Amino acid sequence: MVGETIQSNWVGRSVPRREGVSKVTGRACYVDDLSLPGMIHGATVRSPVARGSVRALRFDDPSIPWKEFTIVTARDIPGKNVVTLIEHDQPLLADGVVNHPEEPLALIAHEDKYLLERARAAVKVEIDELPGLFSIEEAEAKRHVIWGEDNVFKSFQIERGDVGKAFAAPGVRIVEGEYRTGAQEQLYIEPNGMIAQWSEADGLTVWGSLQCPYYVHKALTPMFNLPDEKVRVVQLETGGGFGGKEEYPSMLAGHAALLARKSGRPVKMIYDRAEDMVATTKRHPSRTRHRTAVTADGKILGMDIEFLLDGGAYATLSAVVLSRGTIHASGPYDVPNVRIRSAALATNHPPHGAFRGFGAPQSIFALEKHLDRVAAAVGLEPEELRRRNFLKHGGVTATGQVLKEEPGLNALMERAMKESGWAEKRERFARENPEARVKRGLGLATFMHGAGFTGSGERNLASVVGIEGLADGRVRVLAASTEIGQGTNTIFSQVAADALGVDFMDVEVARPDTKFVPNSGPTVASRTVMIVGKLVETAALSLKQVLLDAGYEVGDVREAVRRYIAERGPLKVYSQYKQPPGVFWDDKLYRGEAYATYAWACYLAEVSVDTATYEARVEDFVAVQDVGKVVHPVLAAGQIEGGVAQGIGYALCEEVVWKQGRMMNGRMTNYIMPTAADAPPIRVFFAEHPTPHGPQGAKGIGELPLDGVAPAVLNAVEDALRDLGGGLKFSSIPLLPERVYETFVKGGLA
Amino acid sequence: MSGAFPVKCTVKCTVNGAAQELQGHPMERLLDSLRDTGLTGTKEGCGEGECGACTILMDGEPVNSCLVPLAQAEGAELCTVEGLPARAGRKVSEDRAALHPVQACFVSEGGAQCGICTPGMLVAATALLERNAEPTDAEVREALAGNLCRCTGYMKIVNSVMAAAREMRAGGNRAAPPEAGR
Numbered sequence: 006m007v008g009e010t011i012q013s014n015w016v017g018r019s020v021p022r023r024e025g026v027s028k029v030t031g032r033a034c035y036v037d038d039l040s041l042p043g044m045i046h047g048a049t050v051r052s053p054v055a056r057g058s059v060r061a062l063r064f065d066d067p068s069i070p071w072k073e074f075t076i077v078t079a080r081d082i083p084g085k086n087v088v089t090l091i092e093h094d095q096p097l098l099a100d101g102v103v104n105h106p107e108e109p110l111a112l113i114a115h116e117d118k119y120l121l122e123r124a125r126a127a128v129k130v131e132i133d134e135l136p137g138l139f140s141i142e143e144a145e146a147k148r149h150v151i152w153g154e155d156n157v158f159k160s161f162q163i164e165r166g167d168v169g170k171a172f173a174a175p176g177v178r179i180v181e182g183e184y185r186t187g188a189q190e191q192l193y194i195e196p197n198g199m200i201a202q203w204s205e206a207d208g209l210t211v212w213g214s215l216q217c218p219y220y221v222h223k224a225l226t227p228m229f230n231l232p233d234e235k236v237r238v239v240q241l242e243t244g245g246g247f248g249g250k251e252e253y254p255s256m257l258a259g260h261a262a263l264l265a266r267k268s269g270r271p272v273k274m275i276y277d278r279a280e281d282m283v284a285t286t287k288r289h290p291s292r293t294r295h296r297t298a299v300t301a302d303g304k305i306l307g308m309d310i311e312f313l314l315d316g317g318a319y320a321t322l323s324a325v326v327l328s329r330g331t332i333h334a335s336g337p338y339d340v341p342n343v344r345i346r347s348a349a350l351a352t353n354h355p356p357h358g359a360f361r362g363f364g365a366p367q368s369i370f371a372l373e374k375h376l377d378r379v380a381a382a383v384g385l386e387p388e389e390l391r392r393r394n395f396l397k398h399g400g401v402t403a404t405g406q407v408l409k410e411e412p413g414l415n416a417l418m419e420r421a422m423k424e425s426g427w428a429e430k431r432e433r434f435a436r437e438n439p440e441a442r443v444k445r446g447l448g449l450a451t452f453m454h455g456a457g458f459t460g461s462g463e464r465n466l467a468s469v470v471g472i473e474g475l476a477d478g479r480v481r482v483l484a485a486s487t488e489i490g491q492g493t494n495t496i497f498s499q500v501a502a503d504a505l506g507v508d509f510m511d512v513e514v515a516r517p518d519t520k521f522v523p524n525s526g527p528t529v530a531s532r533t534v535m536i537v538g539k540l541v542e543t544a545a546l547s548l549k550q551v552l553l554d555a556g557y558e559v560g561d562v563r564e565a566v567r568r569y570i571a572e573r574g575p576l577k578v579y580s581q582y583k584q585p586p587g588v589f590w591d592d593k594l595y596r597g598e599a600y601a602t603y604a605w606a607c608y609l610a611e612v613s614v615d616t617a618t619y620e621a622r623v624e625d626f627v628a629v630q631d632v633g634k635v636v637h638p639v640l641a642a643g644q645i646e647g648g649v650a651q652g653i654g655y656a657l658c659e660e661v662v663w664k665q666g667r668m669m670n671g672r673m674t675n676y677i678m679p680t681a682a683d684a685p686p687i688r689v690f691f692a693e694h695p696t697p698h699g700p701q702g703a704k705g706i707g708e709l710p711l712d713g714v715a716p717a718v719l720n721a722v723e724d725a726l727r728d729l730g731g732g733l734k735f736s737s738i739p740l741l742p743e744r745v746y747e748t749f750v751k752g753g754l755a
Numbered sequence: 756m757s758g759a760f761p762v763k764c765t766v767k768c769t770v771n772g773a774a775q776e777l778q779g780h781p782m783e784r785l786l787d788s789l790r791d792t793g794l795t796g797t798k799e800g801c802g803e804g805e806c807g808a809c810t811i812l813m814d815g816e817p818v819n820s821c822l823v824p825l826a827q828a829e830g831a832e833l834c835t836v837e838g839l840p841a842r843a844g845r846k847v848s849e850d851r852a853a854l855h856p857v858q859a860c861f862v863s864e865g866g867a868q869c870g871i872c873t874p875g876m877l878v879a880a881t882a883l884l885e886r887n888a889e890p891t892d893a894e895v896r897e898a899l900a901g902n903l904c905r906c907t908g909y910m911k912i913v914n915s916v917m918a919a920a921r922e923m924r925a926g927g928n929r930a931a932p933p934e935a936g937r
């Protein structure tokens with residue numbers, strides 16, 4: 006047998022990114038860089054209102070040569086008018102009714118992009134408007150029922166122990182709080198885009214900017230009534246995703262494909278920035294209510310948590326976003342009595358969707374913000390309250406999962422405090438702040454992020470990875486996991502190279518193309534390194550075993566592969582995910598091992614708050630985490646730094662302004678993300694405790710950094726202002742200067 | 756074909772060191788004219804002068820090519836990401852892997868993740884280093900403040916530019932990093 010011990014020749018080293026040179030030279034081919042012969046351009050006619058019934062669409066403006074256009078409506082869909090995901094409620098094109106602003110009504114295509122834009126504006130849309138729901142409260146109150154019987158896409162209840170008893174225990178303090186988070190736009194710099202081509206003989210091919218080729222594939226087959234082999238999905242170089250290219254590309258691929266089928270020509274659809282911002286998915290807005298029972302010495306006896314999400318008009322991924330947010334809502338703490346009730350509600354906003362963190366940033370914001378209040382209520386420092394409640398090896402989570410690993414949270418927190426100069430600075434800021442116009446503060450958050458799909462998710466996905474030998478002795482990894490900047494190509498090469506004992510450059514990673522690669526599952530949920538990476542490792546080891554069994558010497562694997570192929574023909578092996586023993590999950594009771602393992606972290610923010618301009622700025626940021634073995638230090642740090650910057654935007658400046666369900670600030674001029682000049686130094690530290698579940702001990706990393714930034718920043722803001730008016734409370738993000746000002750006014754300070 | 760831009764003009768300029776005639780409506784975006792000639796390294800992220808993905812050098816100055824009308828390029832000397840190696844004296848035609856030090860450092864230091872902001876970042880960074888050989892961290896951040904990156908949090912981009920500055924001051928010619936034949 007091969008491979009009990011794998012030598013780390015490549016894993017752990019910061020080798021150059023595989024597609025790095027093509028990216029820095031401009032040769033990397035993104036969807037807008039590809040042109041096919043005879044290609045025309047497509048555009049989407051969208052609903053101007055949030056909810057209503059469509060009376061008519063008129064293509065009769067005399068200034069437009071309509072005969073030259075391909076026009077598609079719901080009637081042109083050959084199969085089901087539905088974007089297949091979890092539920093089957095979202096149409097590909099609205100048919101009679103609309104449920105959110107910008108809902109697609111019709112599609113038009115023409116070879117002249119400029120004329121196309123004019124034509125789109127000239128389509129007359131007649132809709133009888135209906136009243137809509139535009140907040141969690143309106144959906145809860147059921148003023149109208151717009152989805153199912155009660156506007157509830159999904160609800161969960163998790164119970165551990167006896168919450169009622171905990172709150173009635175003698176001597177406990179009860180601390181309550183309500184916390185809100187706003188929508189957040191993914192704001193990948195490359196907008197969504199897709200090219201489709203149709204022929205009777207070959208069926209449908211789409212090329213696009215996307216995270217999950219097999220999601221798109223699964224959505225296209227029923228739309229066009231095609232067998233699997235007649236639909237091909239190819240991922241091109243993708244300019245960022247962050248979840249924003251997880252489910253939405255299925256819709257866009259369907260649109261481009263409808264136009265291609267009807268026009269008989271290849272069709273390119275590239276959203277401009279404004280369309281991408283107003284029409285595609287964003288992070289779910291949330292409201293969380295906490296009631297906590299804590300003893301005088303800071304032991305948390307009970308948590309009662311209500312967690313609600315605004316899901317927008319269709320179910321899309323809300324049920325699973327809610328699930329992850331719910332499971333993370335009680336954090337990395339060992340609390341004997343917990344009740345978490347959660348729901349995702351329907352409103353008439355465009356559907357909210359996947360965004361890095363996937364529900365966890367919302368519920369962790371609320372918890373970590375709340376814990377500072379709990380600490381204050383019992384007269385403890387924030388770090389001390391956390392220390393007294395951390396989960397430890399053998400501890401039990403809210404879902405009843407007994408931890409088989411030591412999270413080491415206290416050590417992570419100590420490290421963060423040391424790196425930030427916590428003790429010295431807390432003392433100095435307390436001394437200097439009362440006299441200072443610009444006040445300084447420190448805040449922290451401790452948290453975890455479950456790696457891979459929740460509960461039985463990975464078992465159901467049953468992902469497959471292949472590896473094949475090439476004639477020259479190199480190998481090629483076959484997986485549908487996409488490179489979207491996070492480093493998939495590089496990491497798979499490192500993992501396979503070590504498993505085979507070959508050079509990093511002797512491994513290539515195939516472009517995700519459903520015609521050639523198996524379904525290794527979607528590129529989401531921090532699963533690419535840990536789950537799919539492990540499958541790459543397993544497949545590589547099996548390939549080596551095949552060589553051994555066939556009698557080839559594996560001292561030089563490259564030579565063995567070359568000879569095997571020359572002498573025996575093709576060499577290709579696959580590996581498939583199997584649930585590790587001891588990982589059990591009950592979908593009905595929502596109990597068990599929610600995740601095979603977690604990444605653990607403590608983040609610490611230092612902020613300044615200008616009491617004249619009301620602006621809060623992050624001055625320094627320390628991120629300490631255990632993500633298991635770090636496969637590539639530069640890429641790993643890059644993941645954390647990028648996530649922290651997104652988290653700072655989420656906390657302080659990224660506000661989606663809504664009016665009647667419509668995003669009013671869908672431009673980069675008025676939706677503000679951090680620039681190089683605003684972003685603070687972000688200092689990243691890793692503790693490396695390997696997990697048996699990932700290749701050479703690696704865990705998931707991608708989403709973790711979004712979870713802990715906003716609460717650390719807001720805790721720091723409260724710390725900076727604690728000498729003012731008995732302490733100011735900030736419970737919502739984004740915390741724009743206007744909000745800080747309003748709080749000053751309410752506190753009688755402005 | 757009934758185009759919205761019926762009037763065409765021909766603009767004579769230099770693109771990446773070679774004389775070129777760009778054709779189109781005088782108000783067409785220079786970004787589109789360049790991309791239409793096959794120079795697709797220059798990207799569009801917003802079309803409104805906010806993201807910097809479309810940054811090119813126009814007579815040595817970084818500009819957002821989505822805001823420049825074609826007519827304005829008459830007589831100008833333009834440089835896109837494809838022209839950077841030559842700008843550093845590397846002969847691209849002879850060695851496809853030849854890179855400007857800024858490009859090489861973005862690969863080695865992790866300055867490019869998804870890569871969509873990268874061409875604009877590289878061009879803006881090159882402009883900075885041509886006028887300031889020894890920038891501070893703050894000067895790099897200021898020079899790149901018009902170029903948005905959603906992936907990196909800017910740390911590795913700043914590191915990459917600093918590394919390139921050091922390399923250029925030392926006059927070093929590093930070997931290009933290897934590229935996968937993906």
Ligand code: FES
Nearest residue numbers: 800801802807821
């Ligand atoms: S595309 Fe020109 S600045 Fe964004």
Ligand code: FES
Nearest residue numbers: 868869872904906
């Ligand atoms: S590397 Fe993706 S936007 Fe900068």
